Amino acid sequence: MPSLEQKDQNIVFGLDIGTRNVVGTVGYMKDGKFFVIAQKSRGHETRAMLDGQIHDIGKVGATIRTIKNELETETDIHLTDVCIAAAGRVLRTVETSYEEMLDDTRSITDEDIYNLDSKAVEQAYQEFIKNNESDLKFYLVGYSVLHYYLNDYQIGNLEGHNGGKVKVELIATFLPDDVVDGLYKACERAELSVANLTLEPIAAIMVAIPEKFRLLNLALIDVGAGTSDICVTDGGTITAYGMIPAAGDNLTEAIARHCLVDFNTADKIKIDASTHETVTYTDIMGLDKTISKEEVDTSLKPLVDQMAEQVTKEIKRLNGDRPVSAVFVVGGGGCVKGYTEAIAKNMEISEERVALRGEEVMKDFEFLNAGDTARDSLMVTPLGICMSYYEDTNNFVFVSFNGAQTKIYDNGKLQIVDAAMQAAFPNEDLFPKRGQALKFTLNGEEKSVPGQPGESAVIMLNGKPADIHSKIRANDIIEVTPSTAGEPGELEIGSLAEFKSTFKVNVDGKEVMASRFATVDGEPQTSFYKIRPGDDVKILDYDTAEQIAKLLDIEITPDTLIMINNEEANADTPVYENFKVEFKSREDTIMDYYKDIPDADVVAMEQENEEAFENADEAVIADETQFDQEAMDEAVDSITPVKNILAHDLHVIVNGSPVTLHNKADYIFVDVFDYIDFDLSKPEGRGIVTMLNGGSPNYMQPIAEGDNIEVYWKK
Structure with a gap:
């Protein structure tokens, strides 16, 4: 009688292809329960698989074919499709950070955040390829955000904040294509088509953590032979995957060293000690020995504590540097005494929140013809692989x-x-x-x-x-x-806030607000100049006399005399804040200077000069043909000259305050003391400190308009 077809019977065939063993499970779902019809397990005859990755496709394919044949014989069902899982240990995780500048004039949106995350994931992928020097293709399985930053400050949620420098730190998880390809080809060697591929941590979670609990922040640890695989859930989804290279084989090796036996004997001691008070074995010297369960546990305790510390540290890292609410443990390595207690201690949660998952999560599983099948944590992943078939997810x-x-x-x-x-x-x-x-x-x-x-x-x-x-x-x-690029950035000088600021100037006796003076690469430019890439723009704190004239519609001609702070200047002479500017006709210049001489001074000079001329007159002899030359020379010498027309005021800053010096054509540093309250005869310190524009002057050094002067006693 021919075998029944798998599809006609709606039968699920699941394979847990592990590093040490391959477990095949056949069953079906009915009324919310999964019925296990048959289950077979077989170890690899050689090291055909290492760390969850197939190294010899032919030998793994042969093992799969053997299990398939045994299950077909037992169930009388022709198996054609299979569900498989990629081991958590073959996942590649990359931790990276990415930052960029966002427009600080608008709020950050969900799209901005997703864009930031995507760029970080892409960067993680490139880093992974670079470090592994591989041309293989990788599939993004998922990523978990560790931290967001705004302007270098850690922040819980970027959305709604104004832009600036944003940064994300995340862990991205990738599955290498050669692992997937190897699993598919090994199944093909056994004439099986892959109906569903999931990840072992996800398969374990489907059994160990029911969907209604996945809204909680939980962690699952699958303690296998070579590695302890981790996944973290939060908000109804798996947020991160991880792994530490320490698991059951490390415990076996410790027993081998303690008992002086080979690896396989040590593995048997480890398994037997979990259910028996004493275990008998033969060491490499051929001596028969007996070891108690208590001695095995005591010898393993330091390593168990170390493994628990490592896995807890990794869980916290994957969970954003914080503990999870509860931890579930599956896999044979997790059954060792003291492991769950050590996890609770390191996670800083109560022991009741760290549990080994086994029979208590298998209430929805019925084992038909189960015989001696143990409903323990070793069964979680094989059953989860079958259950994943009924989820419309976790597949390629x-x-x-x-x-x-x-x-x-x-x-x-x-x-x-x-x-x-x-x-x-x-x-x-x-x-x-x-x-x-x-x-x-x-x-x-x-x-x-x-x-x-x-x-x-x-x-x-x-x-x-x-x-x-x-x-x-x-x-x-x-x-x-593809999206398109917008117009390049542009800006006129007149739009610069620095250029818009003004300063006060006295022009022909009236206060005028003048704008700043701009240059680009040393050349003067107007406010309408469009800045180009690489331009060196300077907004100076002065205008030129010519710019002041243009501002007031004053025409500068060859006859125009420009006076700045009572000194003759040129059209390009700088005009600073509070400077005095005059635009005059040269014909009126001399008269203007004379008009500036105080009346009292003119009267005094006229009186003195009249007396001098009277003395000169007396020197003339009566017949007016001869005169006393010596007396005339003395009289002329006594005539007082007219006041110097080049005399002007000088404006300087002394100790931070403006000071105006008067009625000299040239000024020297010592002149300042006539205008400040500084008594040299009453010392108030060890000495006098004098500064001129940041330097040390001598008292006879000339000073100029706008100079910055400091005079104080040295304490």
Whole structure:
């Protein structure tokens, strides 16, 4: 009688392809329960698998075929399709950080955050490829955000805050294509098609942590032979995967050293000691020995504590440097005495919140013809692989992305952006691209004006408009037209806040508010000048006399005499704040100077000169043909000259305050003491400190308009 077909019977065939053993399970789901029809286990005859990765496809395929044949014989069902799982230890995790500048004039959106995360994941992928020097393809399984930062401060949620420097630290998890390929090919050697592929940590969670509990922040530890695989849940989903290279084999090796036996004998001692008070064995010297369960536990305790400390540290790291609420342990290595207690101690949670999962989570499983099948933690992952078949997730699916078939790992929350990443579509082509930033220097400081945003990518999903967050399923058709770049950044000098500021100048006796003076690469420019990339812009704290004239519509001609602070100047002479500027005709200049001489001084000089001339008259002899030359010379010498027309006021800053000096054509440093309250005859310190524009002057040193002077006693 021919075997019944698997599909006709709605039978699930699950394979747990481990490093040491392959476990095959056949069963079916009915009324919310999973019925196990048969189960077979067989160890690898050679080291065909190492650390969860197939090294000899032919030998692993042969082991799978043997288990398949045994199950077909026992169940009388022709098995054609199989569910498998990739070991958690083959997952590759990369921790990375990525930062960028966002416009600080607008609020951060969900799309900004997703863009930041995506760029970080892409960077993690590139770092992984670089460090592994591999051309293999990798599938993004998931990522977990550790921390966000805004302007270098850690923050819980970026959304809604104004932009600035944003940063994300995350862990991205990848599955190498050669692992997937090896599993598929090994199954093909046994004439089996892969109906579903999941990850071992996910399969374990399906049994150990029911879906209703996955909203909680929990951790699952699968303690296998070579590694302890970790996954963390929160908010109804798996948020992170991890692994430490310490597990059951480490315990076996410790027993081998303690008992002086080979690895296989030590492994048997470890297993037997978990259920017997004493274990008898033969050591390498051929001597028969007996060891108690208590002695085995005591010898393993330091290593158990060390493993617990390592795995707890990794869980906290994956969970954003904080403990989880509870921990579940599966796998043979987790059954060792003291392991769960050590986990609780290191996690700083109560012991009752760390539990070994076994029979208590198998209430929805019925074992038909089970015989001596043990419902312990070793059964969790094989049963979870079968259960994953009934979830419409955790499998590889194909989608069409811009006309190319793309294989992608379906973690149950696939979006178009995930397909784009797997298809190596440039991340920057998904989001609006800003035009090139305008970069220049302003008064020696680097400045940047962002470009304008471009158009978003045009995304079509199965012929309908969509966005990067649209959910996708197997065989979806995705078409993406890349986003465009906006116009480059631009700015006129007149828009600079530094240029808009004004200062006060006295022009022809009236106060005028003057604008700043701008140069680009040393050349004067107007407010309408458009700044170009690389320009060296300087906003000076003065205008020229010519600019002041233009501001007031004063025409400068060859006959115009420009006076700045009572001194003749040129059109390009700088005019600073509070300077006095005059525009005059040269014909009126001499008369203007004479008019500035005080009346009292003129009268005094006239009186003195009249007396001198009278004395000269007396020197003339009576007949007016001769005169006393010596007396005349003395009289002329006594005539007082007219006041120096070059005398002017000088404005300086003394000890931070403005001071005006009067009625001299030239001024020297010592003149300042006539205008300040500083008594040299009454010392108030060890000596006098004098400074001129930051230097040390001598008292006869000339001073000029606008000089900065300091005079004080040295304490």
